[in-house]
Amino acid sequence: MEWKICPRGQDGFEVVALEGDCDLYSAPAFAKAMLSRIAEAPRRIRFDLSLVEYLDSTGVGAIIRILQEARRRGCELRFAGLGGSPRKVLKMSNILALMQEEGPA
Amino acid sequence: MNQLIVRQLIVDERNQLFDAQGMRFAEFPSDFSRVREFTALVLADCPEQFKEGNLLEQQLSEIIKNGIKHGNHNDPRKKLRVWYDLRKRARFIVEDEGRGFDVLDDWNEFYRKRQTALFEEDFDAFLALASYRGPDSDEEDGGNSLIAALEYWNGGTIFNDRKNKIGVVRWFAHGSS
Numbered sequence: 351m352e353w354k355i356c357p358r359g360q361d362g363f364e365v366v367a368l369e370g371d372c373d374l375y376s377a378p379a380f381a382k383a384m385l386s387r388i389a390e391a392p393r394r395i396r397f398d399l400s401l402v403e404y405l406d407s408t409g410v411g412a413i414i415r416i417l418q419e420a421r422r423r424g425c426e427l428r429f430a431g432l433g434g435s436p437r438k439v440l441k442m443s444n445i446l447a448l449m450q451e452e453g454p455a
Numbered sequence: 456m457n458q459l460i461v462r463q464l465i466v467d468e469r470n471q472l473f474d475a476q477g478m479r480f481a482e483f484p485s486d487f488s489r490v491r492e493f494t495a496l497v498l499a500d501c502p503e504q505f506k507e508g509n510l511l512e513q514q515l516s517e518i519i520k521n522g523i524k525h526g527n528h529n530d531p532r533k534k535l536r537v538w539y540d541l542r543k544r545a546r547f548i549v550e551d552e553g554r555g556f557d558v559l560d561d562w563n564e565f566y567r568k569r570q571t572a573l574f575e576e577d578f579d580a581f582l583a584l585a586s587y588r589g590p591d592s593d594e595e596d597g598g599n600s601l602i603a604a605l606e607y608w609n610g611g612t613i614f615n616d617r618k619n620k621i622g623v624v625r626w627f628a629h630g631s632s
Contacts, residue, residue: 407600
């Protein structure tokens with residue numbers, strides 16, 4: 351999985367666009383990068399997951415750690431483009447209720 | 456209206472989910488880097504209608520990962536055995552050579568508290584409980600695979616007495632022949 355960070359838009363959110371499988375091999379590096387980004391400064395981040403087709407429990411674990419850190423640091427997170435099996439996995443893991451979800455832009 | 460739903464992992468050595476008669480069999484080395492490859496091999500002939508996008512692949516992959524990582528501790532000398540039957544429903548038995556999931560009762564209690572926090576809309580407590588941490592957990596584990604498994608495997612998620620073997624089944628509205 352790769353991710354690209356786009357500069358803040360007019361709404362003050364920077365966009366992190368993910369592409370590929372967020373799985374047991376790629377999710378740990380993604381979590382590490384995002385946790386360190388959140389620790390740098392309070393931010394508003396919109397995660398665009400529209401190009402993520404596969405999400406497993408390690409990916410869910412990464413999202414939980416990011417949510418926990420964001421709450422500790424006062425960061426605001428939003429999640430866009432969730433669909434297909436990644437959304438079902440988050441729902442079955444009962445994490446979706448904690449995520450501020452947005453529809454397509 | 457929200458409902459408090461608390462499922463449980465169950466130990467039942469004699470459960471019919473452990474009857475491997477007529478099931479196909481595969482054995483894999485404990486190679487963490489090949490978890491998804493092993494999953495794809497097992498599902499090579501899977502009927503399309505069972506796949507539900509990649510949901511079946513993802514759920515089976517979690518069981519294989521747990522066996523290799525937590526059961527066999529990635530020890531290449533230890534094998535992971537998979538019995539599978541993809542006729543009419545998706546049924547699997549997965550056995551590792553580890554000491555077993557001996558924190559099963561702790562996990563059930565963690566899950567009960569987590570579901571209760573969600574039901575009470577205590578999101579701070581829920582977030583604090585969002586990930587299970589057992590003696591073999593690392594920061595990448597969340598216990599989330601078992602939470603989703605309890606919902607996904609709608610015909611049961613059963614452990615044997617030693618807790619190193621799991622039997623699961625998912626039924627579909629429109630089965631295959």
